[in-house]
Amino acid sequence: MKRAIYPGTFDPITLGHTDIIKRACKIFDEIIVAVAINREKKPMFDFEKRIELVKKATKEFKKVKVVGFEGLLVDLSDKLEANTIIRGLRAVSDFEYELQMGYANASLKKDLDTIYLMPSLNYAFISSSIVRAILTHDGDVGHLVPSAILNDLKA
Numbered sequence: 001m002k003r004a005i006y007p008g009t010f011d012p013i014t015l016g017h018t019d020i021i022k023r024a025c026k027i028f029d030e031i032i033v034a035v036a037i038n039r040e041k042k043p044m045f046d047f048e049k050r051i052e053l054v055k056k057a058t059k060e061f062k063k064v065k066v067v068g069f070e071g072l073l074v075d076l077s078d079k080l081e082a083n084t085i086i087r088g089l090r091a092v093s094d095f096e097y098e099l100q101m102g103y104a105n106a107s108l109k110k111d112l113d114t115i116y117l118m119p120s121l122n123y124a125f126i127s128s129s130i131v132r133a134i135l136t137h138d139g140d141v142g143h144l145v146p147s148a149i150l151n152d153l154k155a
Helices: 015-024 047-057 073-080 092-108 128-136 147-154
Strands: 003-008 030-036 064-069 084-088 113-117
Touching: 003 015, 003 073, 015 030, 015 084, 015 113, 030 047, 030 073, 047 064, 047 147, 064 073, 073 092, 084 092, 092 113
Parallel strands: 003 030, 003 084, 030 064, 084 113
Antiparallel strands: none
16 A cells, blocks of 8 residues: 655645645555644644644545644654655745755655655645734635635634
8 A cells, every 4th residue: 555644734724735635645545644733833723623624624535544643754654654755845945945854854764755746836825824824814715725624714
């Protein structure tokens, strides 16, 4: 079975994320969306809520499993028996950070590969931080997030 991990804080999950997941499902037998605690960031939504939102947003994807995790991604990959990481790239600014992370993970686990997917052009500008900024000002994010979680975000 070809299994891959798509890690992130998903604060909140966006249409850009689900676009990457949809495309990854064409490549892999199973995609494990791994929601990170990530104490360095100060998330708008707590850990349990982010997991719940990702589950709602990915319910239609039969190949997707959602887990929460804390710690090193390489340890999670061992636990889940997945040697491929999926990361999304929107812009050149993403590339430098993601390249460093990919090399760092490979230095910890030689057989861990990272695959970079670009979102479809119409989702390339979407980020969780943009969604959070709009939510903070009571703006409409319906065109940026999966409809399955829209009511949760408005609450």
